[in-house]
Amino acid sequence: MNKTSHHSSDKDENLSGQYVLGTLKPEERQAFEKRLVNSTELQRSVNQWQAHFLSITDNLTPLAVPQPLSARIERSLDELQKQPTKVAPKATNPLLSFWQNLALWRGVSITCLMLAVVLGFQLQHNATRINEPTYIAVLVKPEDKTPGWVIQTSHSNQIQLVPLGAVEIPKGKALQFWTKADGWDAPISLGLVKKGETLNLDINQLPPLTENQLFELTIESETGSPTGKPTGEITSIGRGIAI
Amino acid sequence: MPLSTTFDYEAALESCAEGNRQALMQLYEQESPRLLTVVMRILKNRQLSEDVVHDAFIKIWKHSNTYHKDLGSARGWVYTITRNLALNALKYSHRQVLAEPDFLLDLCDNNVLASAEQPDDLGELANDPLAQASLQTCLEYLEPERKLCVLHAYVDGYTQQEIAKLLDKPLGTVKSWIKRSLSALKECLQ
Numbered sequence: 001m002n003k004t005s006h007h008s009s010d011k012d013e014n015l016s017g018q019y020v021l022g023t024l025k026p027e028e029r030q031a032f033e034k035r036l037v038n039s040t041e042l043q044r045s046v047n048q049w050q051a052h053f054l055s056i057t058d059n060l061t062p063l064a065v066p067q068p069l070s071a072r073i074e075r076s077l078d079e080l081q082k083q084p085t086k087v088a089p090k091a092t093n094p095l096l097s098f099w100q101n102l103a104l105w106r107g108v109s110i111t112c113l114m115l116a117v118v119l120g121f122q123l124q125h126n127a128t129r130i131n132e133p134t135y136i137a138v139l140v141k142p143e144d145k146t147p148g149w150v151i152q153t154s155h156s157n158q159i160q161l162v163p164l165g166a167v168e169i170p171k172g173k174a175l176q177f178w179t180k181a182d183g184w185d186a187p188i189s190l191g192l193v194k195k196g197e198t199l200n201l202d203i204n205q206l207p208p209l210t211e212n213q214l215f216e217l218t219i220e221s222e223t224g225s226p227t228g229k230p231t232g233e234i235t236s237i238g239r240g241i242a243i
Numbered sequence: 244m245p246l247s248t249t250f251d252y253e254a255a256l257e258s259c260a261e262g263n264r265q266a267l268m269q270l271y272e273q274e275s276p277r278l279l280t281v282v283m284r285i286l287k288n289r290q291l292s293e294d295v296v297h298d299a300f301i302k303i304w305k306h307s308n309t310y311h312k313d314l315g316s317a318r319g320w321v322y323t324i325t326r327n328l329a330l331n332a333l334k335y336s337h338r339q340v341l342a343e344p345d346f347l348l349d350l351c352d353n354n355v356l357a358s359a360e361q362p363d364d365l366g367e368l369a370n371d372p373l374a375q376a377s378l379q380t381c382l383e384y385l386e387p388e389r390k391l392c393v394l395h396a397y398v399d400g401y402t403q404q405e406i407a408k409l410l411d412k413p414l415g416t417v418k419s420w421i422k423r424s425l426s427a428l429k430e431c432l433q
Contacts, residue, residue: 010426017425020323021396022330023403023418043314050319050326052378052432053397056351060398062276063283069293070271073300077264080301 016045020053071142071234136243137215139236148236151215153203161199169195176220178230181213192224213240252317259307267304274321282329285400287338295332299325330400340405347394351382381431389420
């Protein structure tokens with residue numbers, strides 16, 4: 001190795017270290033990141049520095065991570081999987097990729113589950129039900145996918161949120177009902193849910209329901225979320241389908 | 244918490260790249276408490292820190308196919324993504340800049356490490372236990388003030404301006420201390 005290339009690699013090692021420490025000036029950082037993208041060597045050097053320095057922060061006492069965070073990540077992954085180009089497996093045979101499409105089969109099995117729950121539910125309530133539902137969603141517990149609530153709409157211009165079993169609401173808390181369709185910036189609140197009661201909402205006061213629209217229930221303070229956005233633990237979550 | 248010390252970070256990222264969501268959630272189980280700690284230390288804001296950890300896992304998922312073995316430490320790769328998001332998020336956070344020299348110096352003290360309640364699994368957490376142990380050793384060779392510059396930058400995410408003000412040194416001095424410290428560390432680690 002000649003002297004200049006050795007010199008430049010020392011300089012790069014130092015730059016990588018500064019990059020990891022976060023001490024480069026914004027313009028230096030940008031310039032470094034541009035080179036980083038195309039250089040295996042620089043990336044390796046950055047990862048190496050990071051692994052070294054990590055041994056210091058590993059001595060910090062780890063914090064407990066709140067449960068809703070993993071549910072939030074799962075929700076974001078669901079959103080991503082609807083645009084399946086990003087992390088699609090590199091299958092070349094389209095037939096093969098069809099059979100290997102986890103999202104598809106997961107979708108199919110969830111739809112089957114939803115239909116089973118809804119049909120069972122309708123059998124139970126057949127005597128009182130006149131209108132056929134046109135849109136349904138089954139909300140399940142994020143941890144074990146137990147169905148907890150059904151949402152359905154019919155021609156009566158009502159959207160109903162119906163509990164499937166006993167509902168536990170912690171003392172001094174309330175369940176808040178939210179929805180978010182694709183393209184909305186944030187979920188909107190559909191109101192607070194009372195224990196053991198069906199919530200009826202006038203559909204005309206909502207934006208039109210869309211396929212795959214997200215519905216969820218979160219635990220909030222008695223008067224509802226202070227921020228106007230879901231803040232508490234997600235107790236049930238699901239997506240709507242038109243039938 | 245039952246953190247596995249033999250977690251295979253490389254395999255987890257490769258699995259993510261194949262679209263295996265469970266691999267990401269396993270990585271989450273394994274690493275999220277430590278990632279949150281690192282981010283919290285920088286941002287000193289719980290809500291914002293949780294947002295950053297969320298964004299980090301989404302980014303890890305989306306970019307897992309750009310990671311390969313030649314890039315070295317997979318755990319380092321995960322932390323680089325996360326710390327960069329945290330450093331970017333500093334723009335939205337007004338945090339306090341604190342000195343805490345004893346806390347920082349204890350954090351990388353070999354003796355503290357050895358006598359701490361968590362015995363030897365900390366060193367094993369990293370991919371290369373030997374290299375990890377030697378960073379602690381190499382840091383010992385730095386003068387305390389220079390070591391503090393490095394620690395404030397890495398652990399607290401302070402800018403060189405903030406460090407200069409905190410230690411009451413000219414900015415140029417802090418800059419050259421950090422550069423020279425890195426060169427000395429590199430030399431020592433080889």
